[in-house]
Amino acid sequence: MTTEFACVTDLSSPHVQSTIEKAGETIKNGGLVIFPTETVYGLGGNATSDTAAASIYQAKGRPADNPLIIHIANPWDAYQYTYPTPVYDLLASAFMPGPLTVIMKSKDTVPLTVRAGLDTVAVRCPSHPVAQALIRAAGVPIAAPSANISGKPSPTCASHVRDDMDGRVDMILDGGNCEVGLESTIVKIEDDGHLTLLRPGAVTIRDLREVVPHVEIASAVTAMLAEGERVLSPGMKYRHYAPTAPVYLLNGDAVAKCNYIKTHLQSKCAVLCYNEELPYFREMFSSEDIYLLGSQSDLATQAHRLFYLLREADKGGYEAIYAPLPSKEGIGLALYNRMIRAAAYHIVDLI
Numbered sequence: 304m305t306t307e308f309a310c311v312t313d314l315s316s317p318h319v320q321s322t323i324e325k326a327g328e329t330i331k332n333g334g335l336v337i338f339p340t341e342t343v344y345g346l347g348g349n350a351t352s353d354t355a356a357a358s359i360y361q362a363k364g365r366p367a368d369n370p371l372i373i374h375i376a377n378p379w380d381a382y383q384y385t386y387p388t389p390v391y392d393l394l395a396s397a398f399m400p401g402p403l404t405v406i407m408k409s410k411d412t413v414p415l416t417v418r419a420g421l422d423t424v425a426v427r428c429p430s431h432p433v434a435q436a437l438i439r440a441a442g443v444p445i446a447a448p449s450a451n452i453s454g455k456p457s458p459t460c461a462s463h464v465r466d467d468m469d470g471r472v473d474m475i476l477d478g479g480n481c482e483v484g485l486e487s488t489i490v491k492i493e494d495d496g497h498l499t500l501l502r503p504g505a506v507t508i509r510d511l512r513e514v515v516p517h518v519e520i521a522s523a524v525t526a527m528l529a530e531g532e533r534v535l536s537p538g539m540k541y542r543h544y545a546p547t548a549p550v551y552l553l554n555g556d557a558v559a560k561c562n563y564i565k566t567h568l569q570s571k572c573a574v575l576c577y578n579e580e581l582p583y584f585r586e587m588f589s590s591e592d593i594y595l596l597g598s599q600s601d602l603a604t605q606a607h608r609l610f611y612l613l614r615e616a617d618k619g620g621y622e623a624i625y626a627p628l629p630s631k632e633g634i635g636l637a638l639y640n641r642m643i644r645a646a647a648y649h650i651v652d653l654i
């Protein structure tokens with residue numbers, strides 16, 4: 304398949320508008336279009352079509368038991384596809400459009416392939432203007448997982464999308480770098496109205512609790528699932544966000560980390576570090592093997608850069624990648640959740 308690339312950063316341009324119209328038609332007719340959102344790039348297809356959903360799974364190499372999120376332009380469109388409760392209305396008013404996905408009982412209007420046979424469906428209303436314009440142009444909700452090959456870190460810029468998806472989709476819309484850099488927060492509304500947090504993101508637990516006081520955190524968010532434990536979200540059970548090189552998360556101060564790396568040094572390794580740690584790592588790494596996450600206290604910048612840096616580091620052919628163990632505060636919990644999976648739970652405690 305030949306993939307068409309288009310830059311869509313200037314939505315006011317008539318040329319870009321006609322590109323979005325064409326991309327919308329492509330989706331409506333069963334094709335696949337990759338588009339930017341405020342979180343990460345999405346691999347979109349018509350969410351009302353079983354065959355479009357099947358081609359999404361195929362293009363991504365995704366197991367068929369891992370359901371897709373449906374993207375809507377207006378939060379109240381959820382009433383066409385789910386049975387929302389007053390709790391949904393509260394969440395929608397507070398956080399939509401934005402980086403929150405809500406899981407609710409599905410209506411039959413959502414094909415079983417989209418929801419991998421479950422009786423629930425995940426709904427998200429993205430705020431990115433290109434995503435909004437594309438959904439409206441398609442005239443149907445868009446089913447879209449992150450636009451990476453299954454298991455790799457999600458792409459946050461068009462060149463990383465191209466690395467994975469050139470030749471697998473009809474169109475790639477380049478909207479520049481994604482603002483958040485990590486996928487949306489996912490919550491499930493339980494029968495009694497409380498929320499279960501399945502995937503942390505830019506909408507934090509504290510944000511959620513201001514609107515719905517009772518939020519439970521699924522155990523898989525911060526830990527490996529125990530043998531026999533029930534998986535609440537199919538995506539939790541897969542090795543995820545992982546570069547080819549093994550990643551090791553070091554928990555300690557810069558001096559302890561340097562000492563650890565010195566004694567375990569592979570011939571070719573990289574380090575992801577905070578700006579403040581640079582003077583320490585500069586002594587043992589050459590500058591092209593150091594990947595800066597941002598200031599230690601600036602969690603938003605770290606989130607924005609993490610997947611970008613993991614994918615860049617993956618091009619270096621390293622034998623090991625060392626990275627800091629994030630704090631679990633605020634959006635730090637989302638970083639922690641992605642990092643422990645990227646590292647296949649290799650955490651080295653140096654405290």
Ligand code: TXA
Pocket residue numbers: 340342343344345346369370371372404406418421423424425427429447448449450485486487489501535536537538539
């Ligand atoms: O930010 C995002 O959410 C991005 C952009 C493109 O919107 N999308 C995204 O989709 O991250 P994906 O498919 O890569 O991750 C969705 C996660 C998967 O882990 C899946 O298992 C879970 O949501 N999920 C989807 N529907 C579900 C359902 N009905 N019940 C439980 N988990 C569900």
Ligand code: MG
Pocket residue numbers: 448449457
């Ligand atoms: Mg994904």
